[in-house]
Amino acid sequence: MKTAVSTAKPRLPAGIWVLGFVSLLMDISSEMIHSLLPLFMVGGLGASVFTVGLIEGAAEATALIVKVFSGVLSDHWGKRKGLALLGYGLGAATKPLFAIASGAGLVLAARLIDRLGKGIRGAPRDALVADIAPPAQRGAAFGLRQSLDTVGAFAGPLLGVGLMLLWANDFRAIFWVAVIPAVLAVLLLALGVREPVHAASAAPRGAPISRAKLRRLGPAYWWVVMIGAVFTLARFSEAFLVLRAQQSGLALALIPLVMVAMNVVYALSAYPLGALADRVNHRSLLAWSLLLLIAADLLLASSTALPALLGGVALWGLHMGMSQGLLAAMVADVAPAELRGTAYGFFNLLSGVAMLIASVAAGLLWETLGAPATFVAGAMISAVTLALLLMRKA
Numbered sequence: 586m587k588t589a590v591s592t593a594k595p596r597l598p599a600g601i602w603v604l605g606f607v608s609l610l611m612d613i614s615s616e617m618i619h620s621l622l623p624l625f626m627v628g629g630l631g632a633s634v635f636t637v638g639l640i641e642g643a644a645e646a647t648a649l650i651v652k653v654f655s656g657v658l659s660d661h662w663g664k665r666k667g668l669a670l671l672g673y674g675l676g677a678a679t680k681p682l683f684a685i686a687s688g689a690g691l692v693l694a695a696r697l698i699d700r701l702g703k704g705i706r707g708a709p710r711d712a713l714v715a716d717i718a719p720p721a722q723r724g725a726a727f728g729l730r731q732s733l734d735t736v737g738a739f740a741g742p743l744l745g746v747g748l749m750l751l752w753a754n755d756f757r758a759i760f761w762v763a764v765i766p767a768v769l770a771v772l773l774l775a776l777g778v779r780e781p782v783h784a785a786s787a788a789p790r791g792a793p794i795s796r797a798k799l800r801r802l803g804p805a806y807w808w809v810v811m812i813g814a815v816f817t818l819a820r821f822s823e824a825f826l827v828l829r830a831q832q833s834g835l836a837l838a839l840i841p842l843v844m845v846a847m848n849v850v851y852a853l854s855a856y857p858l859g860a861l862a863d864r865v866n867h868r869s870l871l872a873w874s875l876l877l878l879i880a881a882d883l884l885l886a887s888s889t890a891l892p893a894l895l896g897g898v899a900l901w902g903l904h905m906g907m908s909q910g911l912l913a914a915m916v917a918d919v920a921p922a923e924l925r926g927t928a929y930g931f932f933n934l935l936s937g938v939a940m941l942i943a944s945v946a947a948g949l950l951w952e953t954l955g956a957p958a959t960f961v962a963g964a965m966i967s968a969v970t971l972a973l974l975l976m977r978k979a
Contacts, residue, residue, distance in 0.1 A: 600717040601726045603777040604710060605733030610770035611676060612734050615699070616741025616848075617763040618683050620841035621749070622692070623824045624831065625756045632689045634828060638948020640689070641822040642941040644696035648933075651704025656712065656930025660923060665709040665716065666780045672706025673774055675699070677767035684760035708929035715917040715925050716781045721863065723917050727910040728859015732852050735906075737766075739848030742841035749838035802928060805919040812871065813912050814935035815973060819966040820878060821947040821959075822940070823847070826885075826898055829956055833889040846895055847902040854906030862911045868974060874907035875971040882964035886957040897960075 626632040626640075655672070659665045675698060682695035711727075718726035741763075748759045823844065830843040862870055881900035884893050913929075920928030943966075950959045 608734035609737035610766040612737030613741040614767035620742035635948040642944030644700040648700035648703040656708030656926035659709040659926035665713040668709040669706045675702030712925040724863035725860040728856040731910040732855040735852035742844040817936040817939040821943040847898040850902030859910040877904040882960040886960035
């Protein structure tokens with residue numbers, strides 16, 4: 586008598602789902618604010634587009650650069666969850682500052698502290714995902730977390746649109762509402778995630794960071810770091826998508842729907858493409874994602890008509906879904922388990938520098954040569970990145 590062999594796919598651990606829902610709640614909070622912030626700054630506070638680019642670049646760079654220190658510390662202490670909690674707590678604590686801001690200075694301070702929290706939690710959380718997920722499911726695990734994160738990224742702007750219509754464009758009242766999901770995210774992480782024992786026991790002793798440890802990361806890891814940085818250089822802040830939508834003539838309350846469209850595509854594609862990355866060549870997926878970004882930039886440069894605008898942001902979202910979880914999984918694949926926090930930290934350090942350069946340059950191009958030049962430049966950098974990727978031997 587033959588025994589039936591189960592072909593059911595193994596389920597992802599519950600901790601991956603909880604971390605995904607933590608990201609979802611925090612992103613609802615953050616994107617309720619960030620989808621409206623460029624409009625609030627330019628229209629309500631009188632800031633220039635260059636100022637928006639500078640603030641966005643500095644804020645995102647802060648988040649990415651701080652990840653190197655939190656990642657190293659999470660390896661040294663052998664603990665991830667405490668740092669993740671601190672980071673999410675900081676993010677929640679800064680939300681009220683946006684509601685009371687009367688000038689660009691307080692917005693900058695709030696964005697920097699908020700992104701400082703993101704930086705503190707980012708590398709330990711990613712290392713925690715890699716610790717919890719079985720190696721054969723890492724692409725799916727990172728894809729699922731990214732997908733749930735991105736559900737929050739489109740639910741936030743969608744809530745913002747509804748409240749803008751309901752409350753007659755009252756930015757500050759919406760910013761106060763954003764405090765609620767942020768607090769819920771912190772509570773869910775505190776109560777719902779148990780750190781694996783092996784993550785705590787793997788912590789190396791000695792200095793938190795040393796030349797010997799960096800050498801252990803190896804050439805394959807540093808190649809992934811380089812590719813991640815150039816990818817970030819090719820893709821500036823999504824705040825410029827919001828500003829491009831404003832040029833299309835959409836009503837002020839409806840402009841965040843552009844971010845909703847981008848993030849719906851991102852959310853729907855991140856998990857299946859993450860699972861696909863577990864079975865196919867990584868370089869091919871990265872190359873296709875760059876082709877999508879080039880097409881998105883060219884569409885957004887060509888016209889402010891609604892079909893071009895929506896087509897561009899949809900392709901942008903598909904690029905994100907194809908590349909972001911994949912790059913995170915690639916870091917986990919090439920880094921030693923006990924140095925994963927450090928690995929994600931340095932990966933994001935280089936990406937942070939690239940984000941700062943890209944967003945400041947985008948703001949300068951926008952003000953000096955116009956919006957189309959900004960997106961054409963993005964397409965050109967993406968093409969150079971694609972050439973670098975294809976020159977690498979398989």
